[in-house]
Amino acid sequence: MECIPIIISGQALYLAYEYVYVKENENNLQTKNLSAENAFMVKDDSIEENELFAVYYYIRKDDSGKLPDHYMATVVTTNYKYELDIENNNTIQATTEPAVPHYLGEIPIIEYLNNKLAIGDFELQIPLIDAYNALMSDRVTDKEQFIDAILAIYGTLLTDEDEPNTEDEDESIRKAKARLKKYKVLEMPDTAKAEYLTRTFDENGVEILKKAIEQDIHKFSHIPCMSDESFGGNVSGVAMEFKLLGMENITKIKTRYYKKGLRKRVRIFCNYLALHGTSIDPSGITMTFTRALPKNLLEISQIVANLWGKVSRKTLLSQVPFVDDVDEELKALEAEEEENLKRQQEVFGLQDNTPPEQDPDDKEKVDA
Helix, strand or coil: CCCHHHHHHHHHHCEEEEEEEECCCCCCEEEEEECHHHEEEEECCCCCCCEEEEEEEEEECCCCCCCCCEEEEEEECCCEEEEEEECCCCCCCCCCCCCEECCCCCCCEEEEECCCCCCCCCHHHHHHHHHHHHHHHHHHHHHHHHHCCEEEEECCCCCCCCCCCCCCHHHHHHHHHHHHHHHCCCCCCCCCEEEEECCCCCHHHHHHHHHHHHHHHHHHHCCCCCCCHHHCCCCCHHHHHHHCHHHHHHHHHHHHHHHHHHHHHHHHHHHHHHHCCCCCCHHHCCCCCCCCCCCCHHHHHHHHHHHECCECHHHHHHCCCCCCCHHHHHHHHHHHHHHHHHHHHHHHCCCCCCCCCCCHHHHHHHHC
16 A cells, blocks of 8 residues: 555645545455545534535546536545535536445545644745755756856957958858857957956855755754754764654654554544454554664674673564564574574484483492
């Protein structure tokens, strides 16, 4: 089940919607990501903000152009689904289509909020982003204007004054410009001069301003620049955690809201499975989120080695990033220990609960 489009949509448009439905002529549940621009959830005005119903709508266009465009809407409640064909959205239209039960036990449209303010990740940084784009655009424009600079000649003409004036002035200037472009030589008297008309700009100042804006974007969004020099070299795990603390707090907020939507999805799936005789307790399903961040494996291995024998093996193995299933890893460890014990017994010729054979001379000494 693909969840990445939900996350991307929620980060960009402040929320995302997912529609859970039973595919036609099949018994399997399907999920469809809905655009936040074409869906909304209606809640009551209580402090709990209970969900009342959800709506998904879109415009149906007539390619022939003979009929006006009209809206198609799907309204879902806790128990029923309504399909509406809205011919005129300026007036009240009676519902003629019958309600269809969906048997999912909850409103089958799931809302995923991005944060408490219900805004996109970049919205608070839009002024800084616009300033950065304007600065870079002006920088490119200055470069283009520098290339297309105007050549100003003082005290003489571009054309050769000694040549007979047999052509009009425009044609003479055109030929002179062609010769200058071809030979890259401009002959002028001592009192004349030539220069390009360009606007001088402080490249160092522009670069400093660019870096300042870029740093402010990362600072106020709490998202560090991973290509920054401070992330290079041998950075300890604690130092890395402090650098990523702001982003980690934002991630926890996103995880909390995303987990709320996933719980509803699990409840809907469990309700549907209960209709087919399979009872599953949704509260018994544990959701695990793994951060896709680089880990200092050397530091983790040192911590595990120092705490070995003081903390349970299950707890220690759960801290190792590349161990996915701790229980299976413990079983593998026990199997290896038993295998090593059997090999040792085979090497020394021992069996379980069998004392080693005594030398006959040693036995006579004991009897004496």
